């Protein structure tokens with residue numbers, strides 16, 4: 001095994017997969033995207049082909065190409081590139097895991113299969129174990145996102161004795177609001193050097209209190225710098241300042257009842273970074289005009305993102 005690798009900690013941007021207006025992947029902007037994350041947002045870890053990256057809406061060949069492009073463009077610039085390799089088919093997941101190892105990724109993550117589902121901890125572990133074994137030199141992270149997979153096995157239960165079954169297990173990406181489950185994961189694994197990466201950006205401060213060692217999320221693409229300031233305030237025990245940052249990011253995320261998801265993330269990132277992210281792929285729909293107009297107004301009204309952070313006058317995603 002190539003361990004020990006540097007522990008994955010701090011902010012990890014869940015990357016968007018840029019697309020053209022006709023739905024093809026726009027590989028040409030990934031180099032620019034890497035530079036934007038590193039230089040403008042101070043974020044040097046990425047999570048590729050996850051929820052934000054529409055990984056499950058891409059073909060296997062596209063997922064391989066996207067992973068390869070991020071690893072290539074991130075070389076000597078990014079600290080860690082973790083590739084999400086979860087799939088409904090064990091074979092596909094193994095193929096992607098093996099590919100991630102071949103291209104020099106720093107880790108792999110896997111969600112629970114969500115159509116024919118594992119109903120018990122042992123069955124889920126068996127699935128994850130088979131995927132991890134396809135990349136025996138790569139750190140393995142379990143990606144817990146029960147609201148989307150429908151697999152409700154508690155993370156705390158899953159982690160109990162997991163390294164005996166999956167020796168490459170290095171941590172948990174926890175995208176759920178159940179802070180009791182999250183806290184129990186941390187508390188019951190204090191002897192291990194696991195990474196506990198929280199995935200609900202609007203609750204990150206609470207998760208830091210519970211022992212999160214880092215965070216993976218969509219908003220760190222464009223709020224990385226501000227969220228790093230929140231992490232620093234938390235480190236200094238300046239909770240009032242940290243809370244102020246957290247509330248501002250919550251209010252940005254929930255500024256309207258128009259919904260917030262991958263389409264909205266693409267639209268906001270296009271506006272803030274000036275890099276065209278394009279529309280999402282079906283079944284997702286492009287963010288509505290109503291959303292983009294109110295998002296633009298909100299971004300401008302918030303001190304959080306100053307006027308000068310906005311690279312262009314319109315939020316319309318590369319149209």
Ligand SMILES: CC(=O)N[C@@H]([C@@H](O)[C@H](O)[C@H](O)CO)[C@@H](O)CC(=O)C(=O)O
Pocket residue numbers: 014015047049050051052053175199200201202216217218219253260
């Ligand atoms: C359901 C969802 O997309 N959750 C996001 C959050 O970052 C989320 O966008 C954010 O908390 C705003 O609600 C991440 O947990 C997803 C993620 O890390 C990924 O793209 O794999």
